[in-house]
Amino acid sequence: MPANILVVEDEPAIQELLALNLTQAGHNAMRALSVEQGQMLIREALPDLIILDWMLPGMSGIEFARKLKSDELTKGIPIIMLTARGEEADKVRGLEVGADDYVTKPFSPRELNARIKAVLRRRAPQMTDDPIEVSGLRLDPVTHRVTGNGDVLDLGPTEFRLLHYLMSNPERVHSRTQVLDRVWGDRVFVEDRTVDVHIRRLRLALAGSGHEDLIQTVRGVGYRFSAH
Numbered sequence: 001m002p003a004n005i006l007v008v009e010d011e012p013a014i015q016e017l018l019a020l021n022l023t024q025a026g027h028n029a030m031r032a033l034s035v036e037q038g039q040m041l042i043r044e045a046l047p048d049l050i051i052l053d054w055m056l057p058g059m060s061g062i063e064f065a066r067k068l069k070s071d072e073l074t075k076g077i078p079i080i081m082l083t084a085r086g087e088e089a090d091k092v093r094g095l096e097v098g099a100d101d102y103v104t105k106p107f108s109p110r111e112l113n114a115r116i117k118a119v120l121r122r123r124a125p126q127m128t129d130d131p132i133e134v135s136g137l138r139l140d141p142v143t144h145r146v147t148g149n150g151d152v153l154d155l156g157p158t159e160f161r162l163l164h165y166l167m168s169n170p171e172r173v174h175s176r177t178q179v180l181d182r183v184w185g186d187r188v189f190v191e192d193r194t195v196d197v198h199i200r201r202l203r204l205a206l207a208g209s210g211h212e213d214l215i216q217t218v219r220g221v222g223y224r225f226s227a228h
């Protein structure tokens with residue numbers, strides 16, 4: 001599944017290289033030359049991952065990372081710090097403010113891709129292509145197919161993304177706002193009750209194989225995917 005990756009890098013040549021590399025790996029690259037531009041893009045749509053240069057004009061990458069990780073809305077977005085400084089103390093400092101990984105320039109595209117994949121798998125399992133199976137319900141991100149006890153279930157694209165997110169994060173209660181941020185990625189034009197509408201459709205589709213009870217309503221809080 002392609003991820004929306006925000007690149008905050010002030011050197012145009014490196015930014016270009018990063019964007020090209022991400023596009024070739026099948027991701028969508030959003031590009032910012034400064035923290036200010038990055039913040040504008042984040043307000044439009046939450047990225048799935050941020051590649052953040054350490055040395056930026058104005059607010060530094062490390063300050064921005066700290067800010068993102070202290071904001072309820074953005075703290076779940078994984079961050080890979082990018083820097084020319086290869087010292088161990090810097091690495092520790094980067095990880096201390098909440099960065100998920102750290103890549104030193106000059107980097108090889110292959111190494112960066114591997115790290116992106118690892119971070120996405122760890123922080124946003126629905127961004128990887130691994131099939132998930134729970135109690136006979138199986139979702140395959142590669143073929144975009146959902147089966148219940150072997151029978152194909154008919155899901156719309158939004159219901160598919162919703163189920164993928166819920167199955168990737170089982171046994172946890174998700175508020176409508178969290179679901180909107182992580183599944184729709186754009187909180188501006190969608191209302192909370194939209195989530196309820198798609199949950200209803202998803203349950204209807206899962207009822208085809210008797211799996212609708214895996215989606216539980218937690219009154220006053222949100223939804224949970226649970227096999228129990």
Ligand code: CA
Pocket residue numbers: 009010011053054055056
């Ligand atoms: Ca820089």
